[in-house]
Amino acid sequence: MKKYALLASALFTLLPQISIAWGGLGHRLIARIAERHITPRTQANLDRYLDHSIVEYSTWMDEFRTSPGYEMTTWWHMGTIDENGEPCGTIRPNGDGDALPQLINAVERLKDGKWRELSDSTVNVNIKYIIHIISDMHCPAHIFFSDLPGGRENRYGWFRLNYNGKTEAYHGLWDGKSLSDVHPEWKGDIDIFRDNFDTFTDDERRALSAGTPTDWMRDCGQSCHVIYDWAKPGDSIDARFFVEHKELAQSQIVKAAYRLARTLNELFDN
Numbered sequence: 001m002k003k004y005a006l007l008a009s010a011l012f013t014l015l016p017q018i019s020i021a022w023g024g025l026g027h028r029l030i031a032r033i034a035e036r037h038i039t040p041r042t043q044a045n046l047d048r049y050l051d052h053s054i055v056e057y058s059t060w061m062d063e064f065r066t067s068p069g070y071e072m073t074t075w076w077h078m079g080t081i082d083e084n085g086e087p088c089g090t091i092r093p094n095g096d097g098d099a100l101p102q103l104i105n106a107v108e109r110l111k112d113g114k115w116r117e118l119s120d121s122t123v124n125v126n127i128k129y130i131i132h133i134i135s136d137m138h139c140p141a142h143i144f145f146s147d148l149p150g151g152r153e154n155r156y157g158w159f160r161l162n163y164n165g166k167t168e169a170y171h172g173l174w175d176g177k178s179l180s181d182v183h184p185e186w187k188g189d190i191d192i193f194r195d196n197f198d199t200f201t202d203d204e205r206r207a208l209s210a211g212t213p214t215d216w217m218r219d220c221g222q223s224c225h226v227i228y229d230w231a232k233p234g235d236s237i238d239a240r241f242f243v244e245h246k247e248l249a250q251s252q253i254v255k256a257a258y259r260l261a262r263t264l265n266e267l268f269d270n
Ligand SMILES: [Zn+2]
Pocket: 020, 021, 061, 062, 077, 132, 136
């Protein structure tokens, strides 16, 4: 019990470091691309529960993560990969699990038309969970890799390095710089990003969105582990780092968007 209390208190000190994954731009972009691929019937059913585009709800979980009644969602923004490369959503002391189990729970609550039997507020909040969690689990720094050395800090990239002459957390750079610093000329315009990222054929889109949420989490683990080969504590890097590795951020954005669109269509195109 004492050990748990110490651990909980150590974890609590980490909370102020938690930022908005993908810097808000990524969340909005993923929802914007997904929006292009949801069916008219899905959109009509979403409109019964949302007052605005799904883009406007894409960062809601970040804004409400510490609000009364939503404290339990603090851990839902990150995925976990165990030593064997398998998704394991309950490995950290996070109560009822993190991104993957909570995504599965939200889908389960709504699927097979069950949303028709639920209150408007229940459907609304579960849609917001789905929009944000699919997005967050695709952010390269939002995966806790159990096999990384260095204890809790390094396992999801909270180590410090030098970026453009300033000391920054590696995790935070992937959250905030991995898109915006690669394409500064696009000035954060999500429609320009969307038009340049959403270039796949229907067949490619179907292939990228195939599988289950567990498959997606495993795929994210396999794709993103490499970021810990690319940078180490104390390294000095600058914007060229994210230009050099831009394919990862771009492919994670596109996969998240197509998987989100497929999930919403399967739930609401009925
Ligand atoms: Zn988040």
